Amino acid sequence: MTRIDPRNAIRHLYGDRWGYEVSYDEEQRIQATQGSSTYGEIMPTALDQLIDALDMEDDDVFFDLGSGMGKVVLQVAMTCQLRRCVGIELVDSRHEVACEALASAREQGLLKTEDVVFQHADLQRAKLSDATVIYTCSTAFSDAFMEKLVRRLARLPEGIRLASLLELDENPWFEIDDVLRLDVSWRRKAKMHVYRLARPLR
Ligand SMILES: C[S@@+](CC[C@H](N)C(=O)[O-])C[C@H]1O[C@@H](n2cnc3c(N)ncnc32)[C@H](O)[C@@H]1O
Numbered sequence: 001m002t003r004i005d006p007r008n009a010i011r012h013l014y015g016d017r018w019g020y021e022v023s024y025d026e027e028q029r030i031q032a033t034q035g036s037s038t039y040g041e042i043m044p045t046a047l048d049q050l051i052d053a054l055d056m057e058d059d060d061v062f063f064d065l066g067s068g069m070g071k072v073v074l075q076v077a078m079t080c081q082l083r084r085c086v087g088i089e090l091v092d093s094r095h096e097v098a099c100e101a102l103a104s105a106r107e108q109g110l111l112k113t114e115d116v117v118f119q120h121a122d123l124q125r126a127k128l129s130d131a132t133v134i135y136t137c138s139t140a141f142s143d144a145f146m147e148k149l150v151r152r153l154a155r156l157p158e159g160i161r162l163a164s165l166l167e168l169d170e171n172p173w174f175e176i177d178d179v180l181r182l183d184v185s186w187r188r189k190a191k192m193h194v195y196r197l198a199r200p201l202r
Contacts, residue, residue, distance in 0.1 A: 006078035007044035009110050010071050013101045019069045019094045026091045033122050034148075037091060038140035039068060046182035047075050050163060050192060053180055056133055059083050062113075065123040065136040065149070066090075070098025072135060074105055077113040084115040084130070088123045095120040124148060131160060137184070138166040150174070154201035162195045173199050 019039040022030070030037040042050070056062065060082045064072045067087025077085040089095045098118045105111055119126055124145075128134070134153065138146060146166060153162060154173035161177065165184070168174055174195040181189040 004110070006075045006110075007048065009078055009105070009108075010044050010075050013074065013104055014069065014071065014097075017069065017097055019091070019097070021093060022091055023093070026093065030090055033090065033124055034142055034145045035066070035090065035123070036140035036142065036145075039094075040137060040139065041068065041071060041185045042137060043183040043185065044071075044075060046184065047072060048079070049182060050135075050180060051076060051079050053178060053194065054133055054161065054163065056080050056082055060132045061130045062086070063088065063128060063131045063134045065134060066138070066141075067098060067118065068094050068137075070094075070101055070118055072137075073098070073116060073118065074101055074111075077111045077116045078105065079112065081112040083113075084117070085113050086116075086131075087118045088121050088126045089118065090120070090122055092120065124152065128153070128156065131156060133161045133163070135163045136165070138164045139184075139190075141166060143169070151201065154197065156197060156200065158197055158200050160197045162197070164193050164195070165190055167191070167193050168195060173197060173201055 022037045061084045064087045067089045073087035175198040178194040180192040
């Protein structure tokens with residue numbers, strides 16, 4: 001397997017591709033989920049810090065909810081050997097870029113996690129049952145969207161972890177484990193909240 005710094009690999013795989021453009025139809029589809037099509041990314045070095053803090057193991061299953069062009073999923077899959085990495089994205093054009101980048105990463109032997117999947121789906125409906133670590137760059141998500149998502153995630157098994165840029169509203173299910181300060185594409189040192197599902201919703 002080729003050994004290169006995953007942060008550099010991400011830069012090579014994507015060049016200057018950026019996920020701003022969303023067609024009218026794509027925008028309508030996102031609006032129908034009450035989600036937001038606003039694009040932004042965690043910076044590669046900041047993601048490295050988050051990966052370190054999450055300290056994932058080989059039976060972990062990592063999900064990025066709203067995976068955009070797939071950089072987070074691919075950087076995680078190039079850094080860690082996990083059971084599975086999954087990205088879920090509703091905007092077609094972003095999902096397509098993610099699939100192309102995945103194919104190139106595979107071809108170049110860059111992945112440590114072999115089972116990597118991008119799903120073109122609404123994250124509020126996608127199957128999440130085997131997730132153990134969930135990341136969401138949730139800054140632009142509405143309160144109603146987050147409330148629905150958190151209630152859904154609360155039904156997963158005890159102990160799963162959730163890294164969210166948005167702080168969760170007070171709830172009986174998730175406990176805060178850590179707050180990191182990480183650079184994202186629109187600002188420096190944004191708060192990243194890492195929660196643990198302490199009392200699942202039954
Ligand atoms: C801020 S971007 C995050 C990109 C990437 N995860 C990162 O951190 O670099 C959020 C993404 O969520 C997607 N999104 C919004 N609502 C969604 C939904 N209901 N289902 C799937 N994806 C959605 C948007 O299209 C956007 O690409």
